[in-house]
Amino acid sequence: MNALSPWAVVASTELANSSSTVFEHTADQFNFKVIVTSDSVWIQTEMPGGGNVAFRGAYSPGADLEFTKTEALGQGIALDISTPIGQQRIDIIIDQTEQSPVLRYTTRLTPAKDMMIPGWPRDILFNGKNDNPEQTEGKIHASQFGTRTGFLYLSQTKPKSASLLYLQNLTALSDYCQQTETSLGDTVGGEWPELGFSLPPSKKPLQTGKEVILSDALIAFSDENPDKESILSRLYLDLLARIYLLLPKPETEYQPWPDILxxxxxxxxxSPGCWSQVGGHKYFNAYVSDYETPPEIMVQLAVLLPLVDYVEWSKKKLEVMNTIKEGLPAFYDEKLKTIMRWLPAAEDKLKGEEEQKVPKVMDSWYLHHPLLNLSRLAIKGDKIAKQLFLDSLDFAIKVARHFKYQWPVFYKMDTLEVIKAETAEGKGGEKDVAGIYAHVMLQAWELTKEKRYLNEAEKAAKSLSGHGFEIFYQANNTAFASGALLRLYKITGKELYLELSYLCLAAIFRNVQLWDCNYGYGKNFPKFFFLYPLNDAPYTAVYEEQEVFCAFHDYLKHAEGVDILPSVKLLVAEFIRFLIDRAVYYYPTMLPKDMLEENPKMGEIDPRLWIALEDLQDGWLKSGTVGQEVYGAGNVFGILPRHYLQIPGLPFLIYTDYPTSGFSAVKGKNIQFKVLGDDRLNCRLMLIKTAKKKIPEFNIQVKGQKEPLKAKPAPLGNLEYSIPGGSIITIMLHSN
Incomplete structure (x- = not known):
């Protein structure tokens, strides 16, 4: 049993004795009462099964809280409050636009004096009989870590009651952080029964008379109390999408990706800093001007595959692709019969300053990622890639069976000795490697039609059960796993694989940042819907985000014809939409020089180069601390082919910031395609000029709507439209 804070002790006593209810509303199986105590305004929520939770909407230290005004807000109420620390206003709204209710409360303070905030109580208190918190128990399934989304996902188990997803709209608190020089990392958490958001202690004072938001919380409720992993992940995705629809989101902007490319x-x-030469072959450095680290096969292929996508789209020839391909066979070890991470001819450059920077030491996912990319080249007809891929498969299977489909972090390639078993004590190894291994095996099955590879994929997939949100080790691997599991579901019809696919997606969306860091250096670039590369990473990284972006496109492609969750369609499409807007800010050319790290860990940073930084940080920290990431260069080459549709003979490109499918165009006739995503949200459609000619006259029709869309002018003579997700679009060209 966790001890209570003084705030919780006082609150439980006052809630038990209070009869001052100023508002009450019932939604579905949940009853909401706004209760006033001496120092707080609470939203007491009665849940199914006898559960009871109170949300602290406003707080004033001491006992001098007085109402000055109340106002009806549809299914809610607004309260103006006079307190010694200043005037406060709290807006409380219960949204019932969909089946599950969402409670939202927003609190503003206009300080009476310049004021330091040394500490602040959390805003959730679970209550038992007679408002006794000690009589309750619950399970926290997932919560904020670092600067990810400020959220809690939990269920009350004593009494067995409901589940809820609590999300603090941290974007709204940027002004508080700017004034007080604080960060919003790790501000949502706590221990049962005292949970939620707590203001970070200030380093500088809030200013007299300047209104600031202290809280903007949204809580989605469900009467389900998940006791199965499959229900846990489905419910999380559904509740997150439910809140997302109500969450204030920043506007996106069109970025000129063809020019950026x-x-x-x-x-x-x-740029010489991007290249090294070994044994007569040129290889990409991992980081600009990092000549100390030997070439890695993952780096070469992580750039090559997006270039392949771009060349197929543009019909151009790039000699640099031949340069990369020529160096790939040198990564194959004839004795071990497998590709290696480090170029064998340059392994003697490794100095062992990190555990993996030792000859023949493999980071588990590093073996499978290059195999996956080789398989993609092989399926496209590349003979060298096919040979390297097929010749390495038996070794990959040997390793998988040796570790019983539960990979450690690092192991020796020649002996399979474990160098590092767990990511942290008691946390296990790289759990999602089983998923990327399954993906590799599916590729091998597709290429050869040998049943043994499909069997291996199923064995690996089944080993993913039971990990919950901890299934996530590295974002791109978890995303590849989600797609492989969806494919397995389509091949076998086994529901388990679809549920595990959702589990991977839930773990990915647990590691995003659904808020915009508009304080400190964060004011220079958008961060809404950033994805963190590792489950404990303090920063976001371009390479993992770019690969998840591509994996999500593939996921939606494979999902066509499958009745997947609407919440999945919505969240995946929205991640893609926001990435296209903000990914350009990984380029140091887009950022003020004073926010770039002068002494990165790897290589050098050249702010003039259009080569992305590896890392973007919290608002008070400089970015580029790791280095300028050459293997993140695939970002732009992945965006262009997926979001710009070409029409032969016409002087414009069709751009959408949602993914599309089924594009068809007949010269001089109609153009048609489907926009993916969910119809509850809209995306951007643009016609981008590619010549000096004016865009020709036409109508754009959304299937099911009577009137054609109306364009709004965009810069440089382009045209812009707003279209619903999940819609079929027809562009009807008029004959000359």
Missing amino acids: DKGLKDLIE
Whole structure:
């Protein structure tokens, strides 16, 4: 039993004795009462099965809280409050636009004096009989870590009651952080029964008379109390999408990706800092001007595959692709019969300053990622890639069976000795490697039609059960796993694989940042819907985000014809939409120089190069602390082919910031395609000029709508439209 804070002791006593209810509303099986105590305004929520939870909407230290005004807000109430620390206003709204209710309360303070905040109580208190918190028990399934979304996902188990997803809209608190020089990392958490958001202690004072938001909380409720992993992940995705629809979201902007690609391609090819030479072959460095680390096969392929996508789209030839391919066979070890992480001819450059920087030491996922990319090349007809892929498969299977489909972090390639078993004590190894291994095996099955590879994929997939949200080790691997599991479901019809696919997606969306850091250096770039590369990473990284972006496109492609969760369609499409807006800010050319790290861990940072930084940090920290990431260069080459549709003979490109499918165009006739995503949200459609000619006359029709869409002018003579997700679009060209 966890001890209570003084705030919780006083609150439980006052809630037990209070009869001052100023508002009451019932939604579905939940009853909400706004109760006033001497120092707080609470939203007492009665849940199914006898559960009871109180949300602290406003707080004033001491006992001098007085109402000055109340106002009805539809299914809610607004309260103006006079307190010694200043005037407060709390807006309380219960949304019932969909089946599950969402409670939202927003609190503003206009300080009476310049004021330091040394501490603040959390805003959730679970109550038992007679408002006794000690009589309750519950399970926290997932919560905020670092600067990810400020959220709690939990269920009350004593009494066995409901589940809820609590999300603090941290974007709204940016002004508080700017004034007080504080960060919003790790501000949502706590221990049962005292949970929720707590203001970070200030380093500088809030200013007299300047209104500031202290809280903007949204809580989605469900009468389910999940006792199975499959229900846990489905419910999380559904509740998150439910809140997401109500969450204030920043506006996105169109970024000129064709122009950005030209700049990035030029710097990638021509900058000496991007290249090293070994044994007569040129190889990409992992980081700009990092000549100390030997070439890695993952780095070469992580750039090559997006270039392949771009060349297939543009029909151009790039000699740099031949340069990369020529160096790949040198990564194969004839004795071990497998590709290696480090170029064998340069392994003697490794100095052992990190556990994996030792000859023949493998980071578990590093074996499978290059195999996955080789398989993609092989399926496209590349003979060298096919040979390297097929020749390495038996070794990969040997390793998988040796570790019983539960991979450690590091092991020796020649002896399979475990160098590091767990990511942290008691946390296990790289759990999602089983998923990327399953993906590799499915690729091998597709290429060869040998049943043994499909059997291996199923064995690996089944080992993913039971990990819950901890299934996530590295974002791109978890995303690849989700797609492999969806494919297995389509091949076998086994529901288990679809549920595990959802579990992977839930773990990914547990590691995003659904808020915009508008304080400190964060004011210089958007961060809404950032994805963190590792479950404990303090920063976001371009390479993992780019690969998840591509994996999500593949997921929606494979999901066509499958009745997947609407929440999945919505969240996946929205991640893609926001990435296209903000990914350009990984380029140091887009950022003020004073926010770039002068002494990165790897190589050097050249702010003139259109080569992305590995890392973007919290608002008070400089970015580029790891280095300028050459293997993150695939970002732009992945965006262009997936979001710009070409029409032969017409002087414009069709751009959407949602993914699309089924594109068809007949010269001089109608153009048609489907926009993916969910119809509860809209995305951007643009016609982008590619010549000096005006865009020709046409109508754009959304299937099911009577009137054609109306364009709004965009810069440079382009045209812009707003279209619903999940819709079929027809562009009807008029004959000349």
